[in-house]
Amino acid sequence: MQYKKEAAFINRNEELELLSAWIDEQPEHILFFYGPKSSGKTTLIYKFVERHMKDERRFSVKLFNLREMLIVNYEDFLQRFFQIDEPVQKNASQIRHYDLKVFKLTVQTQQKIKNRQLDPFDVMKAELEDLNSRGVRPIIIIDELQALDSIYFNGQRELIKELLNFFVAMTKESHLCHVLLSSSDGYFIEKLYNDSRLKKTSVLFEVDYLPKEDIDYWLNNLEKESKISDYTLTGPQIEYIWDHFGGSIWEISTLLGQFLRVCRNGKVEDTEMKRIIERFMLQAGSYFEDYAGVKKHKEALLREIQKHCSKGCFKEWELISVVENGFFNEDSLRDELNDMVRQNFLYYNPTLAEYKLQGKSMALGLEAYVEMVENRRRG
Ligand SMILES: Nc1ncnc2c1ncn2[C@@H]1O[C@H](COP(=O)(O)OP(=O)(O)O)[C@@H](O)[C@H]1O
Ligand SMILES: [Mg+2]
Numbered sequence: 001m002q003y004k005k006e007a008a009f010i011n012r013n014e015e016l017e018l019l020s021a022w023i024d025e026q027p028e029h030i031l032f033f034y035g036p037k038s039s040g041k042t043t044l045i046y047k048f049v050e051r052h053m054k055d056e057r058r059f060s061v062k063l064f065n066l067r068e069m070l071i072v073n074y075e076d077f078l079q080r081f082f083q084i085d086e087p088v089q090k091n092a093s094q095i096r097h098y099d100l101k102v103f104k105l106t107v108q109t110q111q112k113i114k115n116r117q118l119d120p121f122d123v124m125k126a127e128l129e130d131l132n133s134r135g136v137r138p139i140i141i142i143d144e145l146q147a148l149d150s151i152y153f154n155g156q157r158e159l160i161k162e163l164l165n166f167f168v169a170m171t172k173e174s175h176l177c178h179v180l181l182s183s184s185d186g187y188f189i190e191k192l193y194n195d196s197r198l199k200k201t202s203v204l205f206e207v208d209y210l211p212k213e214d215i216d217y218w219l220n221n222l223e224k225e226s227k228i229s230d231y232t233l234t235g236p237q238i239e240y241i242w243d244h245f246g247g248s249i250w251e252i253s254t255l256l257g258q259f260l261r262v263c264r265n266g267k268v269e270d271t272e273m274k275r276i277i278e279r280f281m282l283q284a285g286s287y288f289e290d291y292a293g294v295k296k297h298k299e300a301l302l303r304e305i306q307k308h309c310s311k312g313c314f315k316e317w318e319l320i321s322v323v324e325n326g327f328f329n330e331d332s333l334r335d336e337l338n339d340m341v342r343q344n345f346l347y348y349n350p351t352l353a354e355y356k357l358q359g360k361s362m363a364l365g366l367e368a369y370v371e372m373v374e375n376r377r378r379g
Contacts, residue, residue, distance in 0.1 A: 004260055006227040008253070011214045012044050015207060019048045023139070023178060027171040030164075030202035033182040034189050036347040036358055038250035041182050041207045042067075042143055053139065060131050060138045062102065066147035074153055078120060084110060103127050121166045128176040138177035140167070145181045146188040164192065168201045186348030187341055193350065204351050209247030209359070216242070219252075226256060231263035237273055244277050246360035251280070284365020285372070291345065292369075297327035299373060301336060305346075305355075306370045309363055313349075313356045 022031055033041050042065065053059040069080050085104035103124050105113070112118035131138045142148075145160075153159040167179045181202075183189055192198050210218075219238040222228040233241070245251045255276065262272040292298040304322050308314035316337065322328050328336060337355065340346045347358045357363045 003227065004230060005257055007043075008218060008225040008249075009043065009047060010210060010218045010225060010249070012040065012047070015044055015205075016048060016051070018205065019180075020052060023052065023137070027175050027178045030167050030171055030179045030181060030198070032189065032198075032202050032204045033180065033207050034186065034204060034350065035184065035207035036209065036356075037184045037344055038248065039184075039207050039209050040249055041184070044207060045141060045143060045180065045182060049141070058135075058137060060136050061141065062138065063141040064143065066142065066144040069147070071147055071151065074151060074159060077148065077151060077153075077159060078113065082110070082113070082120065082123070121162065124166070125170070125176070128170060132176055139180065140170075140177055141180045141182075143182045145183045146185040149188055160192070161195075164198055168197050172201045185341075186350045187338060190348075190350040190353075206349070206351070210249055211247055212242055215247055215252065222256070226253075228256060228260070230260055231266050231268050233268065237268065237270065240273065240277070244281065244361060244364060248359040248361065251359065251361060255280070280361055281364050281368060284361045285368035286365075287345070287362075288366055288369035289372070291340075291343070297322070298336075300325065300327045301333075302366060303370055303373070305357075306366050309357055309366065313352075313354045315354055 019031075033045070035041055045063070049061055049063060053061045064080065069076075071077055071080060081103055082105050083102040084107055104127060105123060109118060109123060113120050113123065128138050148160045148163065151159040153162050167181075170176045171179055189204070216238060218225050219233050219241065222232060241252060241255065245255070258276050259268045259273070262268060262276070288302055292302055300322050301319070304319050305314065308318050316334070319333065323330060323333055337346065337348075341348045341355075344358050345362060347356045348354070349356070357366060
């Protein structure tokens with residue numbers, strides 16, 4: 001089956017090299033990926049596994065993408081991370097493939113865990129030791145780690161803390177396996193850092209949107225990278241796309257799909273391109289309109305954020321005027337920002353304690369919103 005457009009994978013050489021070097025060293029720390037939503041963290045992880053971890057005699061990858069799983073309690077966690085070790089059936093390569101991704105249990109062990117006679121982390125450790133003794137390098141990868149936040153393990157202890165402590169022991173202390181964690185939720189990462197052993201035991205790495213030269217390269221090589229042969233883009237069009245979407249890969253990919261529907265004779269007319277992009281921008285603007293509604297304090301906050309966003313990012317204290325003017329107090333401002341992060345208006349970078357709008361289209365949407373408010377005021 002030939003598609004008119006396929007998923008691209010541009011650059012990420014530096015990141016892939018970092019991962020290769022990390023895997024070649026004895027495990028000493030947890031590696032933690034963070035970055036805005038849709039910056040390409042999951043794709044990068046999958047590419048790395050696909051390219052470098054294929055050899056089952058050398059690597060045992062246990063990859064959990066928690067976005068694809070509903071985990072609301074401890075029992076769900078056990079079910080997702082552990083599986084009864086059925087004897088391998090002949091011609092069951094599909095099943096084996098799944099087995100690779102979880103920790104294996106015998107029926108008896110499972111019962112003991114259920115009865116709380118056995119700690120699941122001891123079971124994990126035993127399997128990791130076994131793999132090491134056979135010369136296989138285990139790698140545990142958990143994508144969207146924040147899904148485990150607020151789940152309790154044996155009553156009062158938080159599962160996430162137990163899990164992190166276990167990973168610290170497995171990496172820094174006993175060097176038994178590599179651990180890669182990933183999350184888009186900056187607040188969650190900061191919280192983990194503030195109240196766990198993560199601080200001196202892990203390395204944070206930001207997977208950001210792609211830089212301009214990568215977007216230039218991609219949009220100049222659509223056939224090679226995205227299998228798009230129905231049209232090419234001109235230099236000024238590529239510039240226009242960069243100005244509106246920056247390195248936001250997912251949005252650009254969506255845009256390229258929409259161009260397929262309007263292209264003629266191998267080209268996309270400028271008017272068509274601008275009309276389509278205008279729709280994106282109107283939508284981004286209306287997100288802010290919806291968010292603020294008729295609430296004056298939200299409107300004030302958005303105006304203040306917009307003032308600071310021209311330089312790219314801002315810190316919480318820079319919004320002090322909305323507190324001084326009585327729109328918020330210190331706590332409610334933090335809560336509001338938290339909400340905006342969770343709704344994907346803002347991206348919070350936990351290492352710099354800095355906020356950014358979630359991509360260039362959001363920045364332009366906010367600009368449009370503020371302009372609309374000003375016009376309304378003028379009447
Ligand atoms: N390096 C890349 N080049 C081109 N497209 C990419 C790249 N990385 C990710 N994408 C695309 O961007 C979208 C979002 O990527 P994803 O990995 O899901 O982001 P995240 O996990 O950070 O939220 C996907 O549609 C993916 O195919
Ligand atoms: Mg992801």
